[in-house]
Amino acid sequence: MKTTVGDWTESFLGTRNLPRRVRDKLLHEARVVSYKQGQQVFGPDNIPDSLMFLHAGRIRVSQSSDAGREIVLYRVEAGESCVLTTACMLSEEAYNAEGIAETDVTAITLPKTSFDRLAAEEDSFRGFVFSAYSRRLIDLLRVVDDVAFGRMDVRLAERLLALGEGHSEIQATHQALANELGTAREVVSRILNDFQKRGLILQTRGRITLQNKPQLERLADSA
Amino acid sequence: MKTTVGDWTESFLGTRNLPRRVRDKLLHEARVVSYKQGQQVFGPDNIPDSLMFLHAGRIRVSQSSDAGREIVLYRVEAGESCVLTTACMLSEEAYNAEGIAETDVTAITLPKTSFDRLAAEEDSFRGFVFSAYSRRLIDLLRVVDDVAFGRMDVRLAERLLALGEGHSEIQATHQALANELGTAREVVSRILNDFQKRGLILQTRGRITLQNKPQLERLADSA
DNA sequence: TGCTCTTCAGTGACAATGTCACCCAACGCA
DNA sequence: TGCGTTGGGTGACATTGTCACTGAAGAGCA
Numbered sequence: 001m002k003t004t005v006g007d008w009t010e011s012f013l014g015t016r017n018l019p020r021r022v023r024d025k026l027l028h029e030a031r032v033v034s035y036k037q038g039q040q041v042f043g044p045d046n047i048p049d050s051l052m053f054l055h056a057g058r059i060r061v062s063q064s065s066d067a068g069r070e071i072v073l074y075r076v077e078a079g080e081s082c083v084l085t086t087a088c089m090l091s092e093e094a095y096n097a098e099g100i101a102e103t104d105v106t107a108i109t110l111p112k113t114s115f116d117r118l119a120a121e122e123d124s125f126r127g128f129v130f131s132a133y134s135r136r137l138i139d140l141l142r143v144v145d146d147v148a149f150g151r152m153d154v155r156l157a158e159r160l161l162a163l164g165e166g167h168s169e170i171q172a173t174h175q176a177l178a179n180e181l182g183t184a185r186e187v188v189s190r191i192l193n194d195f196q197k198r199g200l201i202l203q204t205r206g207r208i209t210l211q212n213k214p215q216l217e218r219l220a221d222s223a
Numbered sequence: 224m225k226t227t228v229g230d231w232t233e234s235f236l237g238t239r240n241l242p243r244r245v246r247d248k249l250l251h252e253a254r255v256v257s258y259k260q261g262q263q264v265f266g267p268d269n270i271p272d273s274l275m276f277l278h279a280g281r282i283r284v285s286q287s288s289d290a291g292r293e294i295v296l297y298r299v300e301a302g303e304s305c306v307l308t309t310a311c312m313l314s315e316e317a318y319n320a321e322g323i324a325e326t327d328v329t330a331i332t333l334p335k336t337s338f339d340r341l342a343a344e345e346d347s348f349r350g351f352v353f354s355a356y357s358r359r360l361i362d363l364l365r366v367v368d369d370v371a372f373g374r375m376d377v378r379l380a381e382r383l384l385a386l387g388e389g390h391s392e393i394q395a396t397h398q399a400l401a402n403e404l405g406t407a408r409e410v411v412s413r414i415l416n417d418f419q420k421r422g423l424i425l426q427t428r429g430r431i432t433l434q435n436k437p438q439l440e441r442l443a444d445s446a
Numbered sequence: 447t448g449c450t451c452t453t454c455a456g457t458g459a460c461a462a463t464g465t466c467a468c469c470c471a472a473c474g475c476a
Numbered sequence: 477t478g479c480g481t482t483g484g485g486t487g488a489c490a491t492t493g494t495c496a497c498t499g500a501a502g503a504g505c506a
Contacts, residue, residue: 065372
């Protein structure tokens with residue numbers, strides 16, 4: 001099922017307060033791209049030459065170490081832009097972050113020349129891009145703070161609560177949680193076992209049930 | 224000794240390839256500010272409402288934890304712009320990064336309205352700002368990588384080599400080094416004592432002498 | 447010279463986290 | 477039913493962070 005650019009005009013960036021004129025311009029020059037869940041959107045060996053705006057789905061941006069450990073930097077949600085790619089376009093530095101489609105994803109990409117022109121002509125577009133950069137900077141500040149100063153049990157409790165928002169069942173392996181937090185599976189296992197002994201959660205293979213959210217929240221807030 | 228804006232036209236941003244016309248525009252609307260060494264340029268309680276371009280000196284941007292630990296995120300050198308302040312202007316999020324003048328500093332600040340207009344009118348200015356954002360993003364990626372995956376002895380060796388570039392004498396307390404790396408003084412002391420036992424350095428109070436740079440480099444490269 | 451005060455560094459014990467080398471259990475599938 | 481794959485458990489050890497001290501080095505001053 002092919003989606004054409006035109007179909008989006010109503011929905012894309014609707015929440016971003018971009019005037020209709022800007023959206024039309026943007027969509028006029030854009031190309032549609034889509035990725036299947038699990039596919040790599042960008043990475044060290046796959047640097048795109050255009051700016052990407054996410055229409056639907058979610059991209060997980062993470063960084064991995066030589067030793068095979070991994071940490072999630074942030075997630076790009078529908079309506080947001082993925083500025084890291086442009087950052088890497090500009091500075092030729094090596095980096096080892098990659099973006100993975102966490103769900104099926106559709107996005108539009110804007111060639112660099114179109115991007116430049118839009119940024120020149122449209123205040124709102126420019127503001128959108130600047131604020132996208134800012135958001136990511138702030139996100140990364142948070143990650144640095146967590147990793148440098150945070151306790152692992154606190155961070156894990158936070159993630160569990162985030163993943164269990166609205167319900168109490170979480171589908172995630174210990175390894176996956178470790179990759180979120182930039183730690184090792186064994187560490188996650190230890191802490192989860194401790195949580196279970198304390199009655200905060202229940203575990204079965206690949207699934208965690210939050211038994212006592214209030215206390216988990218107290219733990220998470222004791223940052 | 225007061226410096227007027229006009230005096231800078233030749234020197235400011237000279238290396239950035241901004242056309243003369245752009246520099247003139249920029250300087251026309253700018254205000255000069257200066258800070259003494261050690262003074263706080265910005266911080267959680269001190270969010271500027273304008274964009275800053277550094278003319279001379281160096282600013283250390285660091286983040287600190289509630290427990291009093293601290294980590295250096297990056298440094299802003301002459302000719303660069305400090306985008307973190309603008310990031311925080313845009314997103315109202317709380318953050319706990321601060322900028323300290325590491326040397327005496329002179330800079331120009333551009334009010335938000337002037338910034339917007341320049342960004343609209345001048346391609347080269349816009350490019351400059353985008354690339355400043357990119358640089359910081361990349362810097363932060365590096366910090367995350369170091370903190371999440373790096374070994375402390377390796378990181379410390381790196382810092383020592385950076386600080387001892389060109390000579391071999393470093394003036395720094397263990398506490399100061401700990402604040403660079405986001406760790407505790409005791410940890411730095413332990414590692415430095417180990418370095419000394421291995422003949423890599425010599426220590427006296429507040430001073431470190433690099434005795435064996437090649438081996439330190441091997442250590443630093445074994446990241 | 448000696449005294450005092452402040453800053454800087456050293457130490458040992460312990461807790462938290464990361465690493466390694468395993469083992470075992472649960473599940474999917476033929 | 478057996479088998480291979482994946483997820484998880486465990487103990488030993490290394491590294492790093494925390495705490496509560498101690499002592500040493502320098503600055504200033506009588």
